[in-house]
Amino acid sequence: MRLTTKGRYAVTAMLDLAFHSQVKPVTLTDIAARQTISLSYLEQLFARLRRAGMVKGVRGPGGGYKLCRKTSEINIADIISAVDESLDSTKCGGEANCQKDQACLTHALWMGLSEQIRNYLEDISLADLLEKNQVQDVAKRQHYEVHQAIEIHRHPE
């Protein structure tokens, strides 16, 4: 399991979706605006998330995306796996033949680490994250920030 910014974008978007889609579907346009991620990049990410069966797209006006499962049944490891092409960190895909049909020196190390990270992230669900007060606070602020985003950048000449 690699850890890059791509997975972070996906988790952030899913968290935003989980928070805002309780009533009706959420458009990618909204997520893009709130999380400052480009719309088309979100489309790419959500195409993968949809193929992985994690979200469902609803077309037409009033449409958007919603979660396929409950927030307590969606864990972070799955989200990252869905958007990350090569989810093995061992180069040989667990085949242990990275180098001339031999296990590479650090093969066991990376397998162990990969498992460790996966275990950690599998135990964290979107629901867990939503429960945390800090996240809710941030999300609320992002909800209303538009109205207050002005009047800051005025410095004396």
Add this chain to the structure above:
Amino acid sequence: MRLTTKGRYAVTAMLDLAFHSQVKPVTLTDIAARQTISLSYLEQLFARLRRAGMVKGVRGPGGGYKLCRKTSEINIADIISAVDESLDSTKCGGEANCQKDQACLTHALWMGLSEQIRNYLEDISLADLLEKNQVQDVAKRQHYEVHQAIEIHRHPE
């Protein structure tokens, strides 16, 4: 702490160095040949490892690199930190202002994960890895593999 192939290369090279440098310094040329990493890429990695005070270069004939500390005092997290420029996985470098001076939604998550991974890797020293039989076996095989690399790929016509 990000996890990419770059860090893996560094750990592999350091492990090779730890194994072979017990008597005399090891040249990057040797490591490059054994681990099939390009010499110049190794030079880049070892330049960073040297600046981080983990290895020492010995010039002239019979020279090469050797470890500055004992294998039991070099952990994997330090190696990865040394070669990886941006060792924070939070985009804002722990400043919690990734987005318009606010903590991003997933800030706490990535901080926790980063710490988790670091803890895991800090507890593993080069000595630990060397002790593992599997690693020693592989290293020995790599020592002698040249003599046996033929006669495999003959299949009946």
Add this chain to the structure above:
DNA sequence: ACTTAACCTAGTAAAATAGTCAACTATTAG
């Protein structure tokens, strides 16, 4: 019909990764 928003394709800019090349310096064996 018209709008909305998912869905899809192709391309592209920027960054990180991986590797190359060439010049230079310090060391040491002979």
Add this chain to the structure above:
DNA sequence: CTAATAGTTGACTATTTTACTAGGTTAAGT
């Protein structure tokens, strides 16, 4: 001393991944 060794450095190239843009098509609601 000299030549060979091997680290040191910087600039440069190629590839891949990441992030984004532009343009469409399709399905659903009004």
